[in-house]
Amino acid sequence: MPEATSRIISLCLDADDPTRMATFWAEALGWEIGGPDGESSLRPTDDTGFDILFEPTTETKVGRNNIHLDLTTTSIEDRRDTVDRLIEAGARHVDVGQRGDEGHVVLADPEGNEFCVIAPDSTFLAGCPRLGAINADGTRRVGLFWSAVLGWPLIWDQDDETAIRAPDGTGPIIQWSGPPLMTKTGKNRLHLDIAPPAHVRQQDEVDRLVGLGASRIDIGQGDTDWIVMADPDGNEFCVLTPREPSGPPTWRRSVAPSTRTAVRVGDRRSRRQPRELLAAVPGSSAGCGSRRQNRWWVMPLGLGTRS
Structure with a gap:
């Protein structure tokens, strides 16, 4: 992996109620609530190398998200129990054009963000933790872009669909479904x-x-110590200040807790140090099977038929 590549610090989700969303997703993923942002962030309990941060927003969700999460399951019973448990926690079934025979279940979290509970026989996500994939709408060009940004190799590159995973085979896959792309409405x-x-x-x-x-x-971020950018498909991301190389997990604030204000991407006032990636294991693999064999187990970002 090239030395100069960036690494993921956080997956950030806009939230009307960050605390409620953190509670829901802690239940969904089995992650711990806590870290530098208190009750509005999650830290992994598996080998995922980044945290999840829920950021307050006043913007109304419009249409389907062009990024969603895929959750793995270990058995038919686990899939059923997971769906039942998450519905009890505030999720609901949603119809996004799926046929009904794909083997996964499409749900929305308490704020309407779509996600999939994947069948246990998905070879593409074999060996992945509960957060199996960050599933994004995107062109082949954007898949190649993120591979170069992070130094993560392509584990799938066919028919304009791409997927990457950390070189040591830990954590989730990030994948892009190829054209046609959904219409982008505002900030992701x-x-x-x-x-x-x-x-x-x-x-x-x-x-x-x-x-x-x-x-x-x-996007109205003002004078901040992070830089807001867009990838070749126009999807926003933030470049934070440089961080220490890989090592033991650590949580550090850039300002004192009493002065930090947690707000949405355009208004954040500080950032924290990462939960580090595990050291690379030479010769390890992502342990994933054929993307083509499982394209309906791991759905394109549109989650179903797209017009």
């Missing part, structure tokens, strides 16, 4: 926060990303 409700290693200047990393096809954008 889900985005990634990334950061370069400590020996790379933030501006140098921004310049590298621009060279790969990203662009700087203004």
Whole structure:
């Protein structure tokens, strides 16, 4: 993996009620509530190398998200119990055009964000933790872009569909469903926060990303220590200040707790250090099977038939 690549610090979700959403997704993933953002963030209990942060928003959700999460299951009983448990926690069934015989269940969380509970026989997600995939609408170009940004190899590249995973085979897959793309309506409700290693200047990393096809954008963030960018498909992400190289998990604030204000991506006032990726294991693999064999087990971002 190239030394200068950034790594994922957080998967961020806009939320009307961050605390409620953190509680729901802690139940869904089996992750712990806590970390630098208190009750509005989750830290993994598995080998996932980033946290999840729920950020307050006043923007109304419009249409289907163009990014959703796929949850793995270990058995038919686990899938049934997971669906029942999450519905009791506030989820609901949603119809996004699925046929009904795909083997997965499409749900929405308490704020309407779609996600899939995948069948246990998905070879594509074999070996993945409960958060099996970040499933995104996107072109092949954006899959190649993120592979270069993170230094994650392609584990699928066929028919304009792409997927990447950490080189050590830990954590979730990130995948892009290929065209036709959904119409983007406003800022995405889900985005990634990334950061370069400590020996790379933030501006140098921004310049590298621009060279790969990203662009700087203004969403009203003002004067901040992170930089808001968009990938080649126009999806927002944030480049944080440089972070220490891989090592033991650590949580550190850039300002004192009493002065930190947690608000949405355009208004955040500080950032925290990452939960680090595990050291790479030479010769390890993602343990995933054929994407084509399981394209309906791991749904394209539209979650069903798209017009």
